[in-house]
Amino acid sequence: MNTPSNAMRESFDSQVVAPAAMSATRPMYWSVRRELWENRSIYIAPLAAAAVFMLGFLISLIWLPGNMRATSALDPAGQRIALAEQYSHAAMLLTLTAFLVGIFYSLDALHGERRDRSILFWKSLPVSDLTTVLSKASIPLVVLPLLVLTIIVAMQWIMRLLATAALLMSGGGAGTLWTQLPLFQMELVSLYGLAVLALWHAPIYMWLLLVSGWARRATFLWAVLPPLAIGVFEKIAFHTSYFGLLLEDRVFGFAAGAFDLKDKSGAPIDPHFIPLAQLAPGRFLSSPSLWVGLMVAAAFLAAAIRLRRYREPI
Amino acid sequence: MTVIEARGLRKAFGKTIALDGIDLRVEDGRILGLIGPNGAGKTTALNAILGLTPYQGQLKVLGRDPWTERDRLMCDVCFIADVAVLPRWIRVSQALDYVAGIHPRFNRAQAEGFLGKTTIRQRSKVRELSKGMVTQLHLALVMAIDARLLVLDEPTLGLDILYRKQFYDSLLNDYYDRSRTIIVTTHQVEEIQNVLTDVMFINGGRIVLNCSMEEFESRYLELMVHAEHLAQARALKPIHERQMLGRSILLFDHVDRHQLDGFGDVRTPSIADLFVALLGNQPGNQAGETQGAAL
Numbered sequence: 098m099n100t101p102s103n104a105m106r107e108s109f110d111s112q113v114v115a116p117a118a119m120s121a122t123r124p125m126y127w128s129v130r131r132e133l134w135e136n137r138s139i140y141i142a143p144l145a146a147a148a149v150f151m152l153g154f155l156i157s158l159i160w161l162p163g164n165m166r167a168t169s170a171l172d173p174a175g176q177r178i179a180l181a182e183q184y185s186h187a188a189m190l191l192t193l194t195a196f197l198v199g200i201f202y203s204l205d206a207l208h209g210e211r212r213d214r215s216i217l218f219w220k221s222l223p224v225s226d227l228t229t230v231l232s233k234a235s236i237p238l239v240v241l242p243l244l245v246l247t248i249i250v251a252m253q254w255i256m257r258l259l260a261t262a263a264l265l266m267s268g269g270g271a272g273t274l275w276t277q278l279p280l281f282q283m284e285l286v287s288l289y290g291l292a293v294l295a296l297w298h299a300p301i302y303m304w305l306l307l308v309s310g311w312a313r314r315a316t317f318l319w320a321v322l323p324p325l326a327i328g329v330f331e332k333i334a335f336h337t338s339y340f341g342l343l344l345e346d347r348v349f350g351f352a353a354g355a356f357d358l359k360d361k362s363g364a365p366i367d368p369h370f371i372p373l374a375q376l377a378p379g380r381f382l383s384s385p386s387l388w389v390g391l392m393v394a395a396a397f398l399a400a401a402i403r404l405r406r407y408r409e410p411i
Numbered sequence: 412m413t414v415i416e417a418r419g420l421r422k423a424f425g426k427t428i429a430l431d432g433i434d435l436r437v438e439d440g441r442i443l444g445l446i447g448p449n450g451a452g453k454t455t456a457l458n459a460i461l462g463l464t465p466y467q468g469q470l471k472v473l474g475r476d477p478w479t480e481r482d483r484l485m486c487d488v489c490f491i492a493d494v495a496v497l498p499r500w501i502r503v504s505q506a507l508d509y510v511a512g513i514h515p516r517f518n519r520a521q522a523e524g525f526l527g528k529t530t531i532r533q534r535s536k537v538r539e540l541s542k543g544m545v546t547q548l549h550l551a552l553v554m555a556i557d558a559r560l561l562v563l564d565e566p567t568l569g570l571d572i573l574y575r576k577q578f579y580d581s582l583l584n585d586y587y588d589r590s591r592t593i594i595v596t597t598h599q600v601e602e603i604q605n606v607l608t609d610v611m612f613i614n615g616g617r618i619v620l621n622c623s624m625e626e627f628e629s630r631y632l633e634l635m636v637h638a639e640h641l642a643q644a645r646a647l648k649p650i651h652e653r654q655m656l657g658r659s660i661l662l663f664d665h666v667d668r669h670q671l672d673g674f675g676d677v678r679t680p681s682i683a684d685l686f687v688a689l690l691g692n693q694p695g696n697q698a699g700e701t702q703g704a705a706l
Contacts, residue, residue: 123512123513124512124513126512127508127509127512127513128513130508130509130512131505131509134500134501134502134505135498135500135501210498213498213499214493214496215496215497215498215499216496217490217492217493217496218492218496218497218498218549220461220463220485221461221485221489221490221491221492222485222510222513222514223482223483223485223486223513223514223515224513225482226482406481407465409458409463409464410463
C-alpha cells in the first residue's frame with residue numbers, strides 16, 4: 098500500500114526521471130523544428146519548384162492525347178521511357194533543388210546564429226552543442242531528402258491522375274498510363290537515389306557546415322577559395338589536376354558508383370527510366386571512396402561540434 | 412549552500428589580463444551586483460561562470476565545473492546576455508514552444524502569465540517588437556524557468572527608464588524568492604542599489620570591493636559638510652572629496668556616525684559615488700572615462 102510519503106516520493110522520482118528521459122530525443126526534435134522555423138526555404142523552395150513544374154505540366158496536358166497516340170506506336174520499353182520522361186524530370190528537378198537548398202542552408206547554419214548574436218540565447222538553454230550541430234547536419238542529410246521524396250511521390254501521383262483525367266476528357270483511353278508507367282518502381286529508385294546522394298555529398302555539406310561555424314564573415318569565399326587554391330597550386334606546381342578530379346568525382350561520381358549505367362547488352366541506360374536491376378547498392382556500399390568520404394564528413398562534423406562547444410561564442 | 416565558488420580565477424587574452432586571480436564566493440539567495448568600467452573583466456567573469464570561456468584556477472558553480480559540465484549546468488542556470496540576443500525571426504509562440512520543448516524546468520503557463528501583463532502578442536515575431544518588449548519577452552521566458560542561478564549581463568542596456576524600472580520590479584516581485592541567486596552587471600548602478608543584497612567592484616581583472624549591502628550601509632558615510640567644519644571633517648581622513656554646488660562632499664570609510672554629527676548632512680553614499688571614489692582616481696582610469704563607462 099502506498100503511504101502518502103511513498104506516493105510523494107514516487108511523484109518526486111518521476112519528476113527527476115522525466116528530465117533525464119527527455120534529454121535524449123526531445124531536444125533533437127525541437128532543434129530540428131527550430132531549424133525549419135528559421136529556414137523556411139527548406140520547404141518553400143522545393144514546394145515552389147514543384148508548383149512551377151506542375152504549372153508547366155498542366156499546360157502540357159493540351160498535347161497529351163496527341164503524344165499518347167505517338168507513344169502507342171512504340172515498343173513497350175520505348176513506351177515506358179517516353180511516358181516516364183516528365184515524371185522523372187519532376188524527380189530530377191526536386192533533387193537538384195534539395196541539393197541547392199542543402200548547400201545554402203549548410204553554409205549559413207552555424208553562421209547566422211553568430212551573426213545575429215542569438216547564439217548566446219541558444220547557449221543559455223540546456224541543449225548541448227552536439228545536439229544543436231547534429232540537428233543542423235540532419236537537415237541536408239535526412240530532412241531534405243525525406244521531404245523531397247514525399248513531394249516527388251505526391252507530385253507524380255497527382256500528375257498521373259491529372260493526365261488520366263485529361264485523357265478521359267479527350268475521349269481517349271488512359272490504360273497505357275497505368276500499365277506502362279511503373280511509378281512505384283520509379284519512386285523506389287528516387288528513394289535509393291536520394292539516399293545515395295545524401296551519403297555521397299555528406300562531406301560537401303559537412304565542409305560547408307564547418308566553414309559556417311568557423312568563418313567570421315564571407316562564408317562562401319572561405320568555403321570555395323581554399324579548394325580552388327589547392328587545385329590551382331597543384332596545377333602550377335605539378336601540372337596535374339588530381340584534386341580537381343577528386344572534387345568533380347565528389348559532386349558527380351555517385352552516378353557511376355551507385356548505378357549500372359549500362360544494361361546487360363552493354364547499351365547505356367536511359368536516365369529517364371532506371372530499372373531496379375540497374376541499381377548497384379552492393380557496389381556503392383563497398384566502394385572505398387564512399388567510406389573515405391563519410392570519414393571525412395564525420396571529421397568535419399566533429400570539428401564543427403568542437404568549434405561550437407569550445408570557441409568563444411561571438 | 413554555495414552557488415559560486417572561485418579561487419584564483421585567471422583569464423588572459425594574449426597579453427591582456429582580463430581576470431587576475433579572483434576569489435569569489437556567492438551563497439544562495441543573494442542578488443549580487445557586479446560593477447566595473449568597460450573592460451574590467453565583468454563579462455569575462457560571467458562567461459567563465461557560464462562555461463562559455465576556459466579559465467585558469469578553480470571555479471565551481473552549483474558544485475560543477477562550468478567548462479567541462481556545461482550541458483548539465485545549463486538546466487539550473489539561466490542568463491540574459493544582452494538585449495539583442497533573441498533571434499529576430501522567431502515568433503513569440505515559437506519561442507514558448509521551443510523552450511517548453513527543451514527545458515525540463517520551464518513552466519509555460521507562468522511565462523504566458525507574464526506575457527499577459529504586457530502588450531506582446533503571441534503571433535508577433537521578435538523583429539516586430541520594440542527593444543523594451545524583446546527584453547520583456549526574454550525576461551518572461553527566463554522567469555518561468557525554475558533555475559538556481561540567473562545571470563544578467565547588462566540586461567537593460569538601451570532601454571528607457573520605464574522599461575528598466577519595470578524589469579527590476581518584475582524580477583523582484585515575480586521571480587526572486589530568497590532561495591534563487593541572481594548576478595547582475597549594469598552601468599545604471601543607481602537603479603539597482605535597492606535591489607542588490609551584495610555589491611562587488613571589479614577593475615583591471617581584480618576585485619576592488621566585495622561586501623553585502625548591510626555592510627556597505629554601515630561602513631560608508633557621505634557628509635555634505637558645512638564650510639566652517641571642513642577642516643575638522645578632513646582631519647577624519649575621508650577617502651574621497653568632491654565639490655557639488657559650491658559645497659564639499661566627503662566620503663568616509665569606517666567612521667563613527669556620531670563623529671560627523673554637526674558637521675553637516677550625513678547619508679549613505681550611492682554605489683555610484685563610492686565607485687567613483689574608489690576607482691576614479693586610480694592610475695590608468697581617467698575620471699571622465701570611468702564616469703562615462705560605469706555610470
